[in-house]
Amino acid sequence: MISRYTSPEFGALWSSSARYETWLKVELAACEAMESAQLVPAGTARSLREKELSLDPVRIEEIERTVKHDVIAFLTHVEDLAGPPARWLHRGMTSSDVLDTSFALLLVKAADLLEHRLEALCTALARRAGEHRHTPMIGRSHGIAAEPVTFGVVLAGHLAEMKRCKGRLRAAREEIAVGKIAGAVGTYAHLDPSIEEAALAALGLRPETVATQIVPRDRHAVFFSTLAVIAAGVERLATNVRHWQRTEVGEAEERFTTGQKGSSAMPHKRNPILSENLCGLARLVRAAVVPALENVVLWHERDISHSSVERAIAPDATATLGFMLERATSIVDGLVVYPEAMRRNLDDVGELYFSEGVMLALVGAGLPRQRAYELVQRAAMRALQGDGGFKELLAADPEVTRHLTPDALAHCFDLERALAHADAIVDRALRD
Amino acid sequence: MISRYTSPEFGALWSSSARYETWLKVELAACEAMESAQLVPAGTARSLREKELSLDPVRIEEIERTVKHDVIAFLTHVEDLAGPPARWLHRGMTSSDVLDTSFALLLVKAADLLEHRLEALCTALARRAGEHRHTPMIGRSHGIAAEPVTFGVVLAGHLAEMKRCKGRLRAAREEIAVGKIAGAVGTYAHLDPSIEEAALAALGLRPETVATQIVPRDRHAVFFSTLAVIAAGVERLATNVRHWQRTEVGEAEERFTTGQKGSSAMPHKRNPILSENLCGLARLVRAAVVPALENVVLWHERDISHSSVERAIAPDATATLGFMLERATSIVDGLVVYPEAMRRNLDDVGELYFSEGVMLALVGAGLPRQRAYELVQRAAMRALQGDGGFKELLAADPEVTRHLTPDALAHCFDLERALAHADAIVDRALRD
Amino acid sequence: MISRYTSPEFGALWSSSARYETWLKVELAACEAMESAQLVPAGTARSLREKELSLDPVRIEEIERTVKHDVIAFLTHVEDLAGPPARWLHRGMTSSDVLDTSFALLLVKAADLLEHRLEALCTALARRAGEHRHTPMIGRSHGIAAEPVTFGVVLAGHLAEMKRCKGRLRAAREEIAVGKIAGAVGTYAHLDPSIEEAALAALGLRPETVATQIVPRDRHAVFFSTLAVIAAGVERLATNVRHWQRTEVGEAEERFTTGQKGSSAMPHKRNPILSENLCGLARLVRAAVVPALENVVLWHERDISHSSVERAIAPDATATLGFMLERATSIVDGLVVYPEAMRRNLDDVGELYFSEGVMLALVGAGLPRQRAYELVQRAAMRALQGDGGFKELLAADPEVTRHLTPDALAHCFDLERALAHADAIVDRALRD
Amino acid sequence: MISRYTSPEFGALWSSSARYETWLKVELAACEAMESAQLVPAGTARSLREKELSLDPVRIEEIERTVKHDVIAFLTHVEDLAGPPARWLHRGMTSSDVLDTSFALLLVKAADLLEHRLEALCTALARRAGEHRHTPMIGRSHGIAAEPVTFGVVLAGHLAEMKRCKGRLRAAREEIAVGKIAGAVGTYAHLDPSIEEAALAALGLRPETVATQIVPRDRHAVFFSTLAVIAAGVERLATNVRHWQRTEVGEAEERFTTGQKGSSAMPHKRNPILSENLCGLARLVRAAVVPALENVVLWHERDISHSSVERAIAPDATATLGFMLERATSIVDGLVVYPEAMRRNLDDVGELYFSEGVMLALVGAGLPRQRAYELVQRAAMRALQGDGGFKELLAADPEVTRHLTPDALAHCFDLERALAHADAIVDRALRD
Structure with a gap:
């Protein structure tokens, strides 16, 4: 853990103290279960809990350096602190x-x-x-x-x-x-x-x-x-x-x-x-x-x-x-x-984003898909090259106007319509 | 996929044919939904299904090399095969x-x-x-x-x-x-x-x-x-x-x-x-x-x-x-x-695997855990060095016999007892 | 290998044919070395080379399915094709x-x-x-x-x-x-x-x-x-x-x-x-x-x-x-x-990129670094908020002009000077 | 770094102190180079070195929490400690x-x-x-x-x-x-x-x-x-x-x-x-x-x-x-x-490891490789099944004895010969 990227709760969670306290918690839970099964004298866990042992990670690690075994070091330390009843811990x-x-x-x-x-x-x-x-x-x-x-x-x-x-x-x-x-x-x-x-x-x-x-x-x-x-x-x-x-x-x-x-x-x-x-x-x-x-x-x-x-x-x-x-x-x-700025970037695209709507309208009006695609791509490419506005170029193309009335074309260039489902989508995410 | 490590069902699943057929399946499902919504003439999907188109992956990939777009290549191919009704596919x-x-x-x-x-x-x-x-x-x-x-x-x-x-x-x-x-x-x-x-x-x-x-x-x-x-x-x-x-x-x-x-x-x-x-x-x-x-x-x-x-x-x-x-x-x-062979390997350990049982019995008989551990480890180490059988060495140790009767010691060396829960464990896995 | 992302030379390199041909090449090289050491009859490798064996990967893999061993399958196939001299291959x-x-x-x-x-x-x-x-x-x-x-x-x-x-x-x-x-x-x-x-x-x-x-x-x-x-x-x-x-x-x-x-x-x-x-x-x-x-x-x-x-x-x-x-x-x-377009994007930054030069000039003119930083940042922030051109804002700041003459300030806003080492850098990469 | 798996030299190397000291080292080296180029007053680096600044990582990190920039925090700290000459550091x-x-x-x-x-x-x-x-x-x-x-x-x-x-x-x-x-x-x-x-x-x-x-x-x-x-x-x-x-x-x-x-x-x-x-x-x-x-x-x-x-x-x-x-x-x-133990495990294999030598001897004596393989495998499998010693089974096989004299067979079962190159291999590794 790098302290710069660790918030206090995680620091505490993974500290040595927390580790050893959790071990004790497990040993005591096991001890109580063994008491119920009469494998261990009744009251052992309670008496240990009442001692409110203050485990010392440094001391445990010192012991570990000798015995080279972490749990044995821990148990030795607990026994040092708590005396005889601790002997019942970890039984079996x-x-x-x-x-x-x-x-x-x-x-x-x-x-x-x-x-x-x-x-x-x-x-x-x-x-x-x-x-x-x-x-x-x-x-x-x-x-x-x-x-x-x-x-x-x-x-x-x-x-x-x-x-x-x-x-x-x-x-x-x-x-x-x-x-x-x-x-x-x-x-x-x-x-x-x-x-x-x-x-x-x-x-x-x-x-x-x-x-x-x-x-x-x-x-x-x-x-x-x-x-x-x-x-x-x-x-x-x-x-x-x-x-x-x-x-x-x-x-x-x-x-x-x-x-x-x-x-x-x-x-x-x-x-x-x-x-x-x-x-x-x-x-x-x-x-x-x-x-x-x-x-x-x-x-x-x-x-x-x-x-x-x-x-x-x-x-x-x-x-x-x-x-x-x-x-x-x-x-x-x-x-x-x-x-x-979002609006500016949107506008900078010069309404090219309506191209699919236009294409669909052309197909709906009876043009084969491939041909519709070509017509729209041609206008789009010309618009990108600065030959004029995308809508204007389309309105000036006789093959387009043969299939789409000015109104029908205008209908394709409606931002609100394009975003009509935004509410529903956002609500879906909020609700789910 | 390496053919050596691919069984036929997976080979088929990931074939080009399966991919394009799945695309068609999706296009047709969408088409049917659009028919219900009256965006596409009723019966389009059915008429296409009835044609039982035999898609040609090789041909689709040829087209792709020109248009550099896989779905457009696929749709072009479908339209080539199925004619006008295919124009309604992929709409919107x-x-x-x-x-x-x-x-x-x-x-x-x-x-x-x-x-x-x-x-x-x-x-x-x-x-x-x-x-x-x-x-x-x-x-x-x-x-x-x-x-x-x-x-x-x-x-x-x-x-x-x-x-x-x-x-x-x-x-x-x-x-x-x-x-x-x-x-x-x-x-x-x-x-x-x-x-x-x-x-x-x-x-x-x-x-x-x-x-x-x-x-x-x-x-x-x-x-x-x-x-x-x-x-x-x-x-x-x-x-x-x-x-x-x-x-x-x-x-x-x-x-x-x-x-x-x-x-x-x-x-x-x-x-x-x-x-x-x-x-x-x-x-x-x-x-x-x-x-x-x-x-x-x-x-x-x-x-x-x-x-x-x-x-x-x-x-x-x-x-x-x-x-x-x-x-x-x-x-x-x-x-x-x-x-x-399993039995032989088990026997080769010379019953050392009963050491924990002995230790627990000693602790149960009142010995501090650390001391019990030392007694058992000493006998185990001597057994490993060939000084005698583990059980015999324990039986010969006065500190052991002071706490365990011969019967109590024998009880620790019972394989069946050690495996008493095997059935329950296996059943748990079978049942779960 | 996905054929779409595999060029022919790599396709050939990793083909079954190439693999088995390489194996043969190695066997023959080893055979020749053994001939020199008189472990194998002289001329064995040459006679095998002259046969120009046409290895059949499909056949080798068929044999492998029985013997479950690829090299044995390969050697069996070579012996099938080349007869007795092949027996000397792979010796030892x-x-x-x-x-x-x-x-x-x-x-x-x-x-x-x-x-x-x-x-x-x-x-x-x-x-x-x-x-x-x-x-x-x-x-x-x-x-x-x-x-x-x-x-x-x-x-x-x-x-x-x-x-x-x-x-x-x-x-x-x-x-x-x-x-x-x-x-x-x-x-x-x-x-x-x-x-x-x-x-x-x-x-x-x-x-x-x-x-x-x-x-x-x-x-x-x-x-x-x-x-x-x-x-x-x-x-x-x-x-x-x-x-x-x-x-x-x-x-x-x-x-x-x-x-x-x-x-x-x-x-x-x-x-x-x-x-x-x-x-x-x-x-x-x-x-x-x-x-x-x-x-x-x-x-x-x-x-x-x-x-x-x-x-x-x-x-x-x-x-x-x-x-x-x-x-x-x-x-x-x-x-x-x-x-x-590169030029336009450069210009859009409004010469803010000269800020470090200005700061260095101010430090060179005796201002503490922290103060110079603050002066320049203030002008930069104002320029970003649209309060005026970066250079103009600096030129209007009395604390700046106290340390920098108009000429000294202009000197800081020189693109050519900023790029003076470009040639040397490019040449370094070309030469190294 | 987990302290358990970190030796002191690496602990020191990656400490905050070492990091900031290295930064100072770099700043001073750059400063000296700038002194030679007359961009910075001669003697600046020397005078800073002579101060033997004792950098305080804790203080630097405090400053960083405000300025949210590590190097600026470091420079501020150095300037706090060393006064005016530090202003020349980091120039440009x-x-x-x-x-x-x-x-x-x-x-x-x-x-x-x-x-x-x-x-x-x-x-x-x-x-x-x-x-x-x-x-x-x-x-x-x-x-x-x-x-x-x-x-x-x-x-x-x-x-x-x-x-x-x-x-x-x-x-x-x-x-x-x-x-x-x-x-x-x-x-x-x-x-x-x-x-x-x-x-x-x-x-x-x-x-x-x-x-x-x-x-x-x-x-x-x-x-x-x-x-x-x-x-x-x-x-x-x-x-x-x-x-x-x-x-x-x-x-x-x-x-x-x-x-x-x-x-x-x-x-x-x-x-x-x-x-x-x-x-x-x-x-x-x-x-x-x-x-x-x-x-x-x-x-x-x-x-x-x-x-x-x-x-x-x-x-x-x-x-x-x-x-x-x-x-x-x-x-x-x-x-x-x-x-x-190594010797015992070796012996337990029952000399089966000489099988390749036997096979080579049979091939050398004129048997086709496949047949030699089968003969040896058969004896090996029987030996593994406990039908007798591997060498004995071979010696009892008339097809083997037809090709190998008892001496030739014994020659195949020579451990020293099998390990003759061990010295050369070890020496190669020692020398390289």
Whole structure:
């Protein structure tokens, strides 16, 4: 995690303290389940809870340097702090029972933090989409002016994508809301499945259908892939902001705060650096996917190669995506929109965007499609070469006027008609 | 697609013929919807269907070389074949209305073919898991003998993973079962949304909430990620087969067919080449994920950079995964299992795998966990160095016997007890 | 390989025929080396060469379906065609001696084809860079107008990158110009190292320092990484073309051929589809890198998991990159450049790009840097808001005029001075 | 950077302090070059050096939060500390002149630290390869016993690979030993190229041929790809250690330190966790390649999307690889080798590994290759089924004895002969 791209909640989530506290939480939940099963003296967990142990990550890591085993180091530390009752912890359990169940709790927490942020982004997009539902702009395919659209429709497209992402995030959360207390090779050799069931239920998790030593990593691969899909959606939005803010386009720009300097050399510049930053961060989130997929293939009942990978990608990918969602929300919320520039760029196309309507009218009037296409393309090309206005050139073409009355032609050049469904589209995104 | 790794159904699915036929199917569905809306003369689609046009991919590609536009080439060809009524096709539509809707149909078909194969693999795994539910083998973590497991439990783990994959595949199919007939920039400028709704319903698809010129590519990114997760699951299974077949392990091997030669130089060899091949193919399916994620970020209402990527990864990733699933099914079905070798490897560990049970019994008898660990580790290390049997060394240790009676010690060395939950685990995987 | 993106030379290179002919070439080279060592009757290779065997890929693959081993199938076919002398082929060799040495020959050939194309691209870039060395345009950072540059300098930047790529490609060619005839586990158990040395020398290859059963795959990982770096360079160029061709920028565009249709719906459009296509293809070449890296980690003296990967990525990545280089060359050669549009976009910035010069002059005249920055930024911001020309606003600011005479200020607004080093830069790229 | 996987030298290299100190170093080198060119008062740099400024990263980052520009924050801080002469710093330069030149210095330093560690690994591999040059073991392809090899030859293979990596690392170092002081768009608008040349020479760097605002990122893509190739080589070595340490193989194992605990549940276990860890870390280094390649494609004269990526991957990938090389060296140095286990596994194959020698002898004696193969395979298969010793079965086959005398057959079963070239191979790796 790079502190610059980590918000405090994610920093806290992935701290050593939080990790060890989560381990303790899992050990205590398991302990309580064992108390009910009379494997452990009743009241053990309660008595430990009442001690309000203050775990010391530094001390645990010192012990680990000797024993070279993290869970044993942790248990030793707990026993040092809490004395004899701690001996009952971890009974019949394997390290991975604690580690993987804890990891599930942390990832679920991360998913919840992300969902929150995704919702905030959706709220911002919904607000701006509604605000600009009737703000016309030129739609572009291939970076080339195509037909008119509204800025609200464009934002509604991003909103709909982010709403899809919310559904995916929830599904991914379900994928990893799974723990295991099934022992060294998943056979419940020393603890009955009922212990697992009770302990996980108390923690809000489900048991793994068939665990190995660990929860299989296909679940985590799904989780990290989902983060990358969301990041790509943010990257698409950020890329569009960068385009809108281009000098020659100038249709919208990131809010420029007082005191901010765009360039050490060029004082006049206002650069879309937040959006560019999001594009870079998306590459980082994406980079977690392949390692997560490579992690699936562990040998036999598990090897530990996945562990170092997860130490990196779990905090990095979740915190980075969290930061991206916050930053994207703030960009959308603060985006300075220039409807007049949108209008100017639209007008600069010289109504060429009505070409398809004209072509359809010609076909409707009986011209073969190919011929209609040629007529319209010829006028369009001449208009582009500066031979006159597109509408005027068409009105002066006898083959066109043979099929279309002046009124019928005028009907083709109606912006409002072209955007008649904008409201319906925006509403669809808001509602869904 | 490499023909060696492509089964006929996928070859057919991704052929030029199938592509153009699917385009025609979409154009006709749209045409029918327009007929109902009285935009096109009633009966047009039916009359075209009755002609049973035989589309010629070679001819279409010839035309494309001139017009440099695939859909225009296709429409020209259809008009050449079918004459005037064909002029009504594609009315008010943009190329991507056809292309993306068709692509959705092809991907849905691919998903169905894959689901079929995934089911076959589950069936094979279920059969073998049931067959070997009581076949004991040593479980291994880190490649090192751990505690006993049964071969059926191991296969049940793969079965449970593949069943999860089936759920994911279905969700991915829903993601891409979405078309669009919304025009050049998704605004329904020339066709009412009701046309899209009717046409897509007839094709078994849903309309995109907010389309750009195309269906947004986050859906496809989810689809290809899902394929990679499934491929990783197959790779895990294949890796385990490779381990089981190792000379020194010898617990199971791929069926060796008559006439097959293992090596041009070494006639005695039986190599797990099918499983190794699956590991390689998984890398190829995985390689589709990042390009699919990079495809999400198209400029404005779309650019066409995703197209060449999809021309490669859509056939390649689906056909390769299809082949992988078929091959994995055949490996599982034909796997030659050697229960006696499993038993021998288990016995070779010298009952060390009962160490945890002993430790737990010692703790249960009142010894501090750390001390119990040390006692058991000491006996285990001496057993590994050949100083005697593990059980005998424990029985000879006064500190052990002070806490455990001979009977209590014997109770710790009971294989059947260690595997008591195997049935329940296998059943869980079969049922879920 | 997708035929659409494969030029004939790469199609031929990776055909079955070429593969089997290369195998024969390697077998014959080895045979000759063995003849010199008197392990094989003198004249064997010559007699086989004289037969001018016409290998039949279809027949070889039929045999393979029975024996499930490609090299044995090939040798069987050769013996069928050539009779008894063929029995001497492959003596003491292992399949991988043939396969890997052949693979090296094919990759070397691919590298040569690529180098050719890279040179053609450099030639095109050099020509256009020279042509436009004095064509001023606005330089852009963050998509925002920065300071002036010339179009020739920009192209020179791409030229310099492609020249670096040529050096990298040559180094990559050296990496994989390595064969092995060292037997089943690289120990020369049945053939002296001198046979390998002679045979490889005749084929233009070097022996592997320490082979396993195969040539280690780190070499190939370097090769495919290099292709991806080159592809990324082409993608950068293509992305710039897409920007230049944007409707609002309009500074350069791909040549539009007669008969070409930009859009089925919008006849007026001229889209940078070739450049967009290059961006997609770069993703595909990039996607070969991770599988190639994953291929490095083979078990012990080798497993065969790399083979299926290479069947896909070797043809795909080389042919795709070859196609990309051809297409990029044709785009550069045919690029329609609009110097007047470049000039217009430059002028539209309103001389703000001289801001740094003004700031430096103010600092040179004794103003603290921070203060100079503020003065210039203030004028720039006012100019952007339409309060007047940037130069005029500065000339009217008493704090500016206190430090700069009118002449000194005018000196800061000299385009020619700003571009004085363009020639030197372009020449550096042409020369290097 | 994860502290667990970061050694102190890399921690220091990528600290904020080191970054700002490197910036100052670059500013001072540029200042001195400007002094020589009389653009800046003589002695400025010297006077600043003499102040021995103690830069405060915390303070710089505070300023950055206001001005939102890192270099401006840094310069403000320097001016705060050093007073008026600092005003001369950065004259005519753009932020990227400092940032990219500094980044080059840091990466060069990282490359030097890595080369050091790579040399240490080579030394360890060379020592152990020499030590075990005559230790026979069974070579394995596909995980299946093939022909004999020596452990020294196997290590020599890893040595040769690591030596190749050293060459690649040096080439990668050259790629990124390039700075730029060429201004906002690389045109030297405010500073003559001679300033750049002098300043970079003083820093040990070369000028970029054609810079944009920055040094083009193809250089960095090569650098990170190279790290991944090295990591893959370490992963191959680590994977082999994991195989050797498997319970059923037992040929070598990681040194187990006193006090170390293999498992919290199973006290007897000695797991190859360091090697497994290296496999995971290799995935992380590999994950830097695609983002580095995606970074190449910056818009126009640059955008800043690469920056966040490099903030993560530059420290992470270099530090992780540094750690991997240290750990791999320590594994190789401490590897506990069991020659007797190697011998036992070799013997367990029952001399089947001599099958190719027998086949060659039969062919040499006039039998067609196919027939020889069948004879040997038949005996091998029977031996595997327990029908007798391989040599004995051959000696009892009349078709074999018709072609081979008992002496000729015995000659085929000579281990020393099979390993005769081991010395030459090991020496080749040591020498190269």
